[in-house]
Amino acid sequence: MKQNPLVEKLSLQAESFQEAFETLIKCNTFGEITKNFYHLLRGNFLVTNILLLHKASVDAEWKLTGTKGDLKKSDLNYLSHKNQLIIKYYKKRKFDASLVLPLSDSSYLGVLIGHKLDGSDFSVFDKISLQILLQVFASAYNSFLNQQKEKKLIFDLNEKVLQLNNLIDTAIELSRFDKQNVLIELAIERIAVITNASSALVTIKNLDNGRVEDQITFPSLIPSENILKNKFMIESYFEFNSMSYRFVLSEKETRKGTTSFSHLDELLLHAITRQVQASIENEFLLKQSLEKERIQKEMSLAAAIQQTIIPKELPKIEGYELAGINIPSREVGGDYYDCIDLGKGVFAIIMADVAGKGISAALLVSTLNAALYSYLEFNIPVTELADKLNRLIYKSSPPDKYITFFIAILNSKTGELKIVNAGHNPGLISRHDGTLIKMEAGGTGLGMLDLGIPYTGENFILNKGDKLFLYTDGIPEAMNKNEEEYSDKRMIDFFMKNANLAPTKYIKSIVADVKAHVGDADQSDDITSLILKRI
């Protein structure tokens, strides 16, 4: 049977149509597809002048694509306004054929085909070939769109995996940092990257005075005011420890410019902000806990030092009764008392209090104790002893540290007392007849000044029935919950009323009276006292 010559010719061309399709689907850009299609049309129809145009939507403007060409405004009149494939053929016009091909993404391909080189009209075979080539183009374009969609889908999925990974990695890394600025720098860098923000800013403000304490930007060279001027911004905020932390992300990037941030971006920003908050809180709590631990260690060391210096047992003095006590407060102070047997019935009775608390106070008491024992060996006048101690403490202590100090050298046989009061609370003597004597002669606290001004002393006689009472400010200044002090008056009244008690009983009684006043309030200072009664 004889085959239709047209069908025969088309079957011979089938292979070249197939090749045309394979060429077009290998293209990676729309420009490449149209460029190859242009060459296909030229090769198939032997035409020199072909214009390919594209418009993104019905209302968009036509734009040349695939190759450069001389497009006149009037040429656009050849293109149909209808949204369906219409091919028009012309005779004795600028173009032999024109068509508009609707594409699957609602864009349009416009084709204007000039005259064939041999001057012939479009044959039936040419017209069918053109139809087939248009079909090939549409299929290749669909394939291209699908490839693009697939690439975008894979990219978007990878991006989500990346966001999740970054979020987890960032949370882990943030928890490792203990310096706030490094922590925040890392946080804004990461959240900017995760959300494709162009820039980011953290403003740290002091809520007490409204002052901006710090502003951290990403990238670091961008001025903060530029970031806040941008159109698209999201922010997150938290307050901690009288400071506010405001995180701002600015200008979400796309390949075409910037856009607004998504709900997911907001969630990611909040997640990172919460992580920063947790890290800053943890850092604060850790520091607090370490500081507490340090203070506790220091206090126990100070307490240990103090307890090695304060005598466990006081010497027996013939013809006298002596008792003393030291009750350290929670924040160990620098109270010190002692009674040192200097031989031949002579005793040094000491009461001292270091300004300050803790380890430094305890060490200064330790210095005083060692120096005191050394100088007492030389049997020097008590005023000279005070001068020497002052110079030593002045040299060996920081400017804010000094010691209030009271010393009485007792000749137990005669009852003679030689005293120096270096800035301490007055020593008290209660005479048998009910008279009260305050012993204040001396000078400034030890280590306070070294101006070469000598300490003055004073002598007293302790007669039978007389009592000497020494104490530190922990007694008169002991406070109750209403911040009312026990007071000098109450202490002196108690001393005068109970002076007849045996020293051991007296000490117990005054401590009980002080504690009764303090009640549930914390003991704010050491309670130290010493009483000597001549019997």
Add this chain to the structure above:
Amino acid sequence: MSTDFNITSEIHNDVLVMKTDGYVNNTGGEQIVLEFSKHINNISKVVVDLEKSKVVNSIGISYLLEMIETLNQNNGKLYFVNLDPTIEKTFKIMGLFQFAEKADSIDSIIK
């Protein structure tokens, strides 16, 4: 947009070496591809040295992918050197190492 980005480039035979400095985002990615497109006809390998870039976002990555695709079509290859561990992990997740490679040094590519 942020402009905290700089790029320098050198040609060694058929190798284009680009050294970046700063945030590889839309601006940075655009500059990389622009530099690449100036030399595209004379090169078969590209080395991107990211020693001074510690941060790359996904828009920047999309430009790098575009460059990788173009190079692959021309039987070329892209190499990264001096990758920060965070960026290396990012590139792995985004699939860049399916078509590009991490190199130990610039010299190992241009020799």
